[in-house]
Amino acid sequence: MDTIGKIERHFKALQENLNGSAGNAWRKLRREAFEAFTANGFPKMKDEEYKYTHIGKVIEKKFDFSGLASPTAEATLEKRPVFHDADAWHVFIDNGKSVDGSLPEKTGEGLEITTLREAAINHPELMEKHLGRHADVHKDPFTALNTAFSHEGVFIRVRKNATIGKPIILHYTDGGSGADIIQTRNLIIIEDGATANIIESFTSAMEKERFSNHVSEISVGAQARLNYYKLQNQDKEIYQVDNTVIAQARDSYAQSFVVTLEGRIVRNNLHFLLEDENTETHLFGLYVAHGQTHVDNHTVVDHQLPHCYSNEIYKGILDNKSKGVFNGKIFVQPHAQKTNAFQSNKNILLTDEASIYTKPQLEIWADDVSCSHGCTTGQLDEEQLFYLRSRGINKSKARAMLLHAFVNDILDKIDIDFLHDYINEEMYKRLD
Amino acid sequence: MLSVKNLHAGIEGQAILKGIDLEVKPGEVHAIMGPNGSGKSTFASVLAGREEYEVTEGEVTFLGKNLLEMAPEDRAREGLFLAFQYPVEIAGVSTTNFLRTAVNQIREYRGQEPLDAVRFLKHIKEKLALVEMDPKLLSRSLNEGFSGGEKKKNEIFQMAVLEPKLAILDETDSGLDIDALRIVAKGVNKLKSPDNATILVTHYQRLLDYIVPDYVHVLYKGRIVKSGGKDLALELEERGYDWIKEEVAAG
Ligand SMILES: Nc1ncnc2c1ncn2[C@@H]1O[C@H](COP(=O)(O)OP(=O)(O)OP(=O)(O)O)[C@@H](O)[C@H]1O
Ligand SMILES: [Mg+2]
Numbered sequence: 001m002d003t004i005g006k007i008e009r010h011f012k013a014l015q016e017n018l019n020g021s022a023g024n025a026w027r028k029l030r031r032e033a034f035e036a037f038t039a040n041g042f043p044k045m046k047d048e049e050y051k052y053t054h055i056g057k058v059i060e061k062k063f064d065f066s067g068l069a070s071p072t073a074e075a076t077l078e079k080r081p082v083f084h085d086a087d088a089w090h091v092f093i094d095n096g097k098s099v100d101g102s103l104p105e106k107t108g109e110g111l112e113i114t115t116l117r118e119a120a121i122n123h124p125e126l127m128e129k130h131l132g133r134h135a136d137v138h139k140d141p142f143t144a145l146n147t148a149f150s151h152e153g154v155f156i157r158v159r160k161n162a163t164i165g166k167p168i169i170l171h172y173t174d175g176g177s178g179a180d181i182i183q184t185r186n187l188i189i190i191e192d193g194a195t196a197n198i199i200e201s202f203t204s205a206m207e208k209e210r211f212s213n214h215v216s217e218i219s220v221g222a223q224a225r226l227n228y229y230k231l232q233n234q235d236k237e238i239y240q241v242d243n244t245v246i247a248q249a250r251d252s253y254a255q256s257f258v259v260t261l262e263g264r265i266v267r268n269n270l271h272f273l274l275e276d277e278n279t280e281t282h283l284f285g286l287y288v289a290h291g292q293t294h295v296d297n298h299t300v301v302d303h304q305l306p307h308c309y310s311n312e313i314y315k316g317i318l319d320n321k322s323k324g325v326f327n328g329k330i331f332v333q334p335h336a337q338k339t340n341a342f343q344s345n346k347n348i349l350l351t352d353e354a355s356i357y358t359k360p361q362l363e364i365w366a367d368d369v370s371c372s373h374g375c376t377t378g379q380l381d382e383e384q385l386f387y388l389r390s391r392g393i394n395k396s397k398a399r400a401m402l403l404h405a406f407v408n409d410i411l412d413k414i415d416i417d418f419l420h421d422y423i424n425e426e427m428y429k430r431l432d
Numbered sequence: 433m434l435s436v437k438n439l440h441a442g443i444e445g446q447a448i449l450k451g452i453d454l455e456v457k458p459g460e461v462h463a464i465m466g467p468n469g470s471g472k473s474t475f476a477s478v479l480a481g482r483e484e485y486e487v488t489e490g491e492v493t494f495l496g497k498n499l500l501e502m503a504p505e506d507r508a509r510e511g512l513f514l515a516f517q518y519p520v521e522i523a524g525v526s527t528t529n530f531l532r533t534a535v536n537q538i539r540e541y542r543g544q545e546p547l548d549a550v551r552f553l554k555h556i557k558e559k560l561a562l563v564e565m566d567p568k569l570l571s572r573s574l575n576e577g578f579s580g581g582e583k584k585k586n587e588i589f590q591m592a593v594l595e596p597k598l599a600i601l602d603e604t605d606s607g608l609d610i611d612a613l614r615i616v617a618k619g620v621n622k623l624k625s626p627d628n629a630t631i632l633v634t635h636y637q638r639l640l641d642y643i644v645p646d647y648v649h650v651l652y653k654g655r656i657v658k659s660g661g662k663d664l665a666l667e668l669e670e671r672g673y674d675w676i677k678e679e680v681a682a683g
Contacts (some may be wrong), residue, residue, distance in 0.1 A: 383520045389508070390514055391530070391531075392505050392535075392541070393534050393537050397533065401525055402522070404524070
């Protein structure tokens with residue numbers, strides 16, 4: 001049976017299985033997503049959006065999709081992921097399912113962390129309003145595939161005007177079950193006036209070929225504030241697609257950090273929907289790739305209404321035979337006058353075999369706007385290297401100092417200490 | 433201390449230095465002058481170990497060791513220092529962090545304990561005072577946005593901190609106002625001792641009024657074509673280089 005055929009069989013089994021459980025709307029969403037997925041299947045090599053990252057073909061060829069419909073959380077939490085002891089709200093997700101008993105209780109008035117299934121029972125109206133409403137199944141086949149099989153996942157809600165001081169960490173592990181396809185999904189709602197810091201931490205190392213297909217939908221309410229961090233530091237065997245959509249309401253503030261340190265192929269689609277006036281958005285990205293790693297960051301900042309500000313800085317260091325792709329789209333819709341949108345992508349290639357394909361893409365339909373973009377790609381500066389060495393600093397240390405200086409402006413903006421220090425250390429390990 | 437014999441060097445097959453001989457002994461100050469493009473900075477860079485220049489002939493010994501075989505960092509650790517004509521800016525590396533790394537790597541090479549933060553700060557504070565440099569510059573990125581004069585002072589400050597045996601100052605006086613010049617000269621003179629030596633690359637007598645050289649050499653077309661005492665500099669100031677060029681042309 002071909003891959004799509006297999007997927008169809010699993011899909012039918014899943015729908016059958018979930019028959020009678022809560023959430024008719026969700027059921028419909030799954031069906032719509034499934035149809036969207038099967039209409040085109042995995043992205044082809046000539047697909048504009050996946051032209052430089054042929055992950056669709058690889059995945060179709062490599063994996064057999066047998067575990068698709070039945071995520072099982074098998075982690076016993078014995079092998080603790082990094083930061084497990086940080087002062088934070090912890091959520092452990094294994095193979096796409098939150099680990100039983102691991103969800104923090106007693107989170108207090110302002111914070112609710114539960115499963116999507118529970119949420120479908122307790123908050124059907126919120127689920128209907130948000131689930132699948134931000135991450136459009138017609139826009140990306142991986143979003144469609146994820147949505148078609150969505151039935152587990154995490155639901156986080158920060159209530160109106162609540163300020164959650166401690167960061168909320170979503171730890172994604174892929175335990176002992178040996179599943180080779182892991183679909184993870186969550187819905188995060190930051191209500192009006194609320195503040196939260198959320199970390200998605202993908203750090204398990206299994207050294208086994210597997211495909212991780214992740215979707216995060218985040219709604220940031222009016223005057224709400226979100227600091228959002230994504231850390232991708234798994235092993236070099238993982239194929240990872242991440243679709244994250246952040247929708248911002250009026251006067252809200254959101255800041256994202258996407259840090260990629262490991263993986264075989266990593267494709268990130270980060271999509272900001274600026275749906276109302278006077279929002280502020282910062283997108284920071286850092287990728288340090290080595291070996292055969294292929295890192296692709298596609299970002300979209302969609303300015304829909306006036307007076308919104310966005311600023312994007314992505315920086316990459318590419319070593320050995322690694323490849324980088326950066327595609328940054330900025331849309332300024334006809335109503336979005338007085339938009340300020342900036343973008344920059346800077347890269348350092350450490351070898352002749354490393355490469356980067358970078359493309360800014362500005363589509364501006366309003367006239368009173370201020371937008372700029374720029375990208376640079378270069379080697380380490382020989383003059384600077386010589387200067388440091390001429391003062392007695394050895395070559396490898398001098399190199400590390402310069403690379404560190406290159407990424408420092410972004411790194412220093414991460415003001416959660418344990419996260420900052422971990423990334424710093426992991427990066428140094430690779431650069432020294 | 434430094435012995436240069438028949439040094440030839442160039443870049444991409446183009447010869448720049450065409451047979452330089454120079455002997456520098458401890459305690460001496462040598463001035464190297466010469467028209468633009470004659471090879472002064474190239475000479476300084478080759479001594480410091482810039483890899484883009486290829487040495488095609490000749491030898492250089494520094495304190496009894498073959499200098500040309502050493503990596504740039506090892507030359508510095510052995511006691512060689514170059515104050516650059518054009519110091520580079522390095523965004524994101526603070527001057528303090530940079531210098532502390534340098535000091536401790538040099539100490540490690542010499543089998544000494546690293547300086548802890550407190551002792552290091554004490555050490556550099558004294559040196560800062562010597563060159564009258566604004567301490568605020570220390571926490572800024574290395575040379576980034578420094579004025580021309582501040583960059584030059586920073587070079588002398590680094591020299592003071594690293595305490596080299598042989599310092600080569602490549603046009604450290606260019607672009608300095610009179611006060612800064614005096615301060616830089618004072619710094620250099622303070623650091624002078626019977627054990628170390630200085631090579632000054634300069635176009636102007638005014639520096640040599642403050643730091644009096646034992647020898648003055650004229651570098652022209654990649655060779656030292658004339659050497660003399662401090663009076664030679666005064667003569668060059670008065671007469672320019674034409675008479676030397678004519679002498680060279682006449683053989
Ligand atoms: N990296 C290089 N690439 C090509 N040519 C070079 C390079 N470095 C030096 N040269 C050439 O070698 C010659 C000597 O240059 P150098 O900088 O050593 O002169 P200088 O005596 O220091 O001049 P100035 O007084 O202007 O500082 C010049 O013709 C210069 O163009
Ligand atoms: Mg010069």
